[in-house]
Amino acid sequence: MQFNSFTEVLAMGGYGAYVWSSVAIVFAVLLMLIVHSCTAKNRTLRLLRIEQERADKISQAKVANAQALFDKK
Amino acid sequence: MNSNLPQAQLSYWIAFKAIFVRELKLAWQKPSQIIQPMVFFLIVVTLFPLGISPAPKTLQMIGPGVIWIAALLAIMLVVDRLFRQDFQEGTIEAWLLSTVPMSLLVAAKLLAAWFISCSVLLLISPVLALLMNVESQVIPALMLSLLIGTPILLFVGAIGNALTVSLNQGGVLLSLLVLPLYIPVLIFATSLIEAASFNMDYSGQLAILVSMLLVSCFFAPVAIAAALKNTVN
Amino acid sequence: MLEVQGLTCFRQNRCLFAELNFVLSDHQICQIEGPNGAGKSTLLRAILGLFRPDEGKIFWAGESTTQQAELFLQQVLFLGHKFAINSDLTPWQNLEFWAVLNPTSNLDFESALAMVGLTGLEHIPCHSLSAGQHRRVALARLWLTNTKLWILDEPFTAIDKNGVDLLQQRFQQHLQNGGMVLITTHQDLSQNFEQLIKLKLGGNISGEM
Amino acid sequence: MWKWLHPYAKAETAYNLCYRLLPYFSWLAAITLIAGSIWGLLYAPADYQQGDSFRIIYFHVPTAIWSMGAYTSMAICGMVGIVWQIKNAELAVYAIAPVGAAFTFLALVTGAVWGKPMWGAWWVWDARLTSELILLFLYLGVIALYNSFEDKRTAARAASILAIVGVVNVPIIHYSVEWWNTLHQGASITKFDKPSISPDMLWPLLLNIAGFLFILAAITCLRLANQILINDARRPWVKALVEQSSTEATSLVKGK
Known part of the structure; x- marks a missing residue:
């Protein structure tokens, strides 16, 4: 182990701020990417479900209109 | 439905808010309105070091001017499609027929356009100042000049767009009409930044820019309303 | 009550119509006919104030529409050839926006859109609708407005058969409520509107100089 | 030719393949990345010249390598998609693009942060960093192009064509x-050369490079599966999936 105490690890030979900030940014961006991709599946499924409900609603409306026209004749 | 009931008196504030909210919804629907000017701004600035030289000294000298010219061209991009879609869809006609004065509706649209497209330019200007190696004490002056300058460019540019909206090759003519009007804004803004770089007092240039902003804020919507009324017939 | 006196319009120094006089009062529908390019749309735009006529005056309830523009515009709903529907917004958002700019009491967009056969399509952007559906979003405004005078520029284009019947029923309802309709169309409206006034343009009667 | 590849052209099998490979990639990525980072940050010897600031290399070099790698793999998918008309390959283009853009952004940020202690400025117009910046613009172009189309099929095809055109330009940009x-060498910038690497510094670097590769692969699998779902929205197997997910959702609600 190159450093013998935790404070030394943080100081990182005086460059602690730079090293740890870049490590933090790297893992933050990776985490965002992973979380976004994992939630993408449920988001897509929810969107597709809304679309399917809309399609059913349209077809029901068509049936209802056809029925109404039929009754009027 | 007794149709002789007088219409609910449409208060100007409600109409202003309606247009502002509509523009925000449109921007939410098409985020390219926000991202395109920003990326264009970024790319145009990166061209200059590649074109001229990456030496920190030269970059520092040309930095503020380059950032301002790039912002000016990015706003030209925004201005080019302000009223085009509304004109083609007939929304402009319907606005002219509403009981609210047209200049108020146009002002609302321009304000929303500034928040959507130009405020982003302001936010990334420090990053570009970094790219162009601009000293840190000049950055606040740069952002201040952009904060006051970009609305002027937007309002003046919108007049050009309103005039050329019915011509299909409006883009070329627009730059011819509007660029000469941009020159004073560019001159005063860059001299403001230069004064800041020698940390001299730049309140003189600032006062002129603010007066330009006030003049264009009041007269541009009226001019745009007249131009749109003219192109619609 | 709308009154047009001595209206003359030139476009690119070609005379469209001259010395046009007509009166439209409550419960009346007026159909403007004529070949393409006869100036039908220009007449509508001149009445609305969008097009400055060369001569002539237009009165609404006795007041000149140029002086008392606000009083006149409050009572008018105009659906032009370009029907002011934004293709990026959804039908619902479009109606919401127009309900604010032309204030109306009826805010029931759901049934208005259902009436024009757009159930289920309320919340998708208008650019994914067909041309006919796109126009129906604009026509849905007829079920939401309580303005007195409707000025419609060829509302039946791209609308199918039962759509046209639906619209004509709506006109009947509006006329019974004391409204007025000024319409340009090539459809024959005579058989279901008794009190129809016909105005020929560009033909031989009043169009010739 | 490539007979074994054809079953994966069918959407459902490709979808299931992605979800089958996902656990392997994610576990491998986790192990190699954690091991490589800890080894590199804490146990590897410091550089005699730059001291400990050189440890950023364990993140800058892998992201820079895979930003280029992601672009070329994106272009290969585009090529396969257009030449052999394999639908899933075209979808892969938009699956990789955001991940590649993120890696390029990370390479830029870590490069800039690393440059600060060495040259005293946050940004230096060094050859590698500049071509990395241009690569970021290429990625933004592909993503923007994909999002500007309404119909996702034409969008995927347009993005893959742009990716192919882009990959031809990458070496040109790099050498120019x-x-x-070098033309402006006189502009007083020290050449940013790779420090001569001793073996016990090299091993953590190789581990991290592998780690970032597996992360790229894992996220791409996830995103590709999602793209296939969007693309085949009308197909019965997707409808079944949606039904199954909605029953889960409702049962969850009932359960509460």
Whole structure:
């Protein structure tokens, strides 16, 4: 182990701020990417479900209109 | 439905808010309105070091001017499609027929356009100042000049767009009409930044820019309303 | 009550119509006919104030529409050839926006859109609708407005058969409520509107100089 | 030719393949990345010249390598998609693009942060960093192009064509920037050369490089599966999936 105490690890030979900030940014961006991709599946499924409900609603409306026209004749 | 009931008196504030909210919804629907000017701004600035030289000294000298010219061209991009879609869809006609004065509706649209497209330019200007190696004490002056300058460019540019909206090759003519009007804004803004770089007092240039902003804020919507009324017939 | 006196319009120094006089009062529908390019749309735009006529005056309830523009515009709903529907917004958002700019009491967009056969399509952007559906979003405004005078520029284009019947029923309802309709169309409206006034343009009667 | 590849052209099998490979990639990524980072940050010897600031290399070099790697793999998918008309390959283009853009952004940020202690400025117009910046613009172009289309099929095809055109330009950009940098060499910038690497510094670097590769692969699998779902929205197997997910959702609600 190159450093013998935790404070030394943080100081990182005086460059602690730079090293740890870049490590933090790297893992933050990776985490965002992973979380976004994992939630993408449920988001897509929810969107597709809304679309399917809309399609059913349209077809029901068509049936209802056809029925109404039929009754009027 | 007794149709002789007088219409609910449409208060100007409600109409202003309606247009502002509509523009925000449109921007939410098409985020390219926000991202395109920003990326264009970024790319145009990166061209200059590649074109001229990456030496920190030269970059520092040309930095503020380059950032301002790039912002000016990015706003030209925004201005080019302000009223085009509304004109083609007939929304402009319907606005002219509403009981609210047209200049108020146009002002609302321009304000929303500034928040959507130009405020982003302001936010990334420090990053570009970094790219162009601009000293840190000049950055606040740069952002201040952009904060006051970009609305002027937007309002003046919108007049050009309103005039050329019915011509299909409006883009070329627009730059011819509007660029000469941009020159004073560019001159005063860059001299403001230069004064800041020698940390001299730049309140003189600032006062002129603010007066330009006030003049264009009041007269541009009226001019745009007249131009749109003219192109619609 | 709308009154047009001595209206003359030139476009690119070609005379469209001259010395046009007509009166439209409550419960009346007026159909403007004529070949393409006869100036039908220009007449509508001149009445609305969008097009400055060369001569002539237009009165609404006795007041000149140029002086008392606000009083006149409050009572008018105009659906032009370009029907002011934004293709990026959804039908619902479009109606919401127009309900604010032309204030109306009826805010029931759901049934208005259902009436024009757009159930289920309320919340998708208008650019994914067909041309006919796109126009129906604009026509849905007829079920939401309580303005007195409707000025419609060829509302039946791209609308199918039962759509046209639906619209004509709506006109009947509006006329019974004391409204007025000024319409340009090539459809024959005579058989279901008794009190129809016909105005020929560009033909031989009043169009010739 | 490539007979074994054809079953994966069918959407459902490709979808299931992605979800089958996902656990392997994610576990491998986790192990190699954690091991490589800890080894590199804490146990590897410091550089005699730059001291400990050189440890950023364990993140800058892998992201820079895979930003280029992601672009070329994106272009290969585009090529396969257009030449052999394999639908899933075209979808892969938009699956990789955001991940590649993120890696390029990370390479830029870590490069800039690393440059601060060495040259005293946050940003230096060094050849490698400049071509990395241009690569970021190429990625933004592909993503923007994909999002500007309404119909996702034409969008995927347009994005893959742009990716192919882009990959042809990447080496051109690289060498022209290199030449541009030497041209202005007199501009008092020290050449940013790779420090000569001793073996016990090299191993953590190789581990991290592998780690970032597996992360790229894992996220791409996830995103590709999602793209296939969007693309085949009308197909019965997707409808079944949606039904199954909605029953889960309702049962969850009932359960509460």
